[in-house]
Amino acid sequence: AQSVTQLGSHVSVSEGALVLLRCNYSSSVPPYLFWYVQYPNQGLQLLLKYTSAATLVKGINGFEAEFKKSETSFHLTKPSAHMSDAAEYFCAVSLLTGGFKTIFGAGTRLFVKA
């Protein structure tokens, strides 16, 4: 069964610093991987997705993620944090077999300090 582990429930960075949010997945078949962002009292929005094309995926708002099969990782990065990046970030895995389900990691709350 597929699963997702996000390392660190809270990450705090200074404005302008590198953002690194970690995600490891477990899947018996090549998965689709996603990062979603959630702002307070809102639904989730797609940041970026990996669908077995390029291993380095670029998303919205300057975020990108690299799929590393050997490490079963899909870490999210942004070179320079902005105050508006403060939010909850969820890594997710989806299989188009077994019911078309998307399973979310526990989430990482990003704090950005001025």
Place this chain on the structure above:
Amino acid sequence: DAMVIQNPRYQVTQFGKPVTLSCSQTLNHNVMYWYQQKSSQAPKLLFHYYDKDFNNEADTPDNFQSRRPNTSFCFLDIRSPGLGDAAMYLCATGEVSGANVLTFGAGSRLTVL
């Protein structure tokens, strides 16, 4: 713009009083999902519809039911809400012909008194 709309955004109910939350979509996606999200936790899948085919998660309580009368609408019924059912309920749609990217509504926050 194509979107997913949830109503109401905020729902207050009394312990044991039935509640219905609604979700509509203009994306014409064939899959609709209901997730429960409690504070500072990941969304937890309750069930989903693939077209008219209903798929219940094994650990979803019987207190939760769903209806999908047509492609555009899906409802979540909570028959007898308990204090532990207070949460944000998220509706999402997906199109399995692609990577099944989910499009979420803004959520319905349920308070149980």
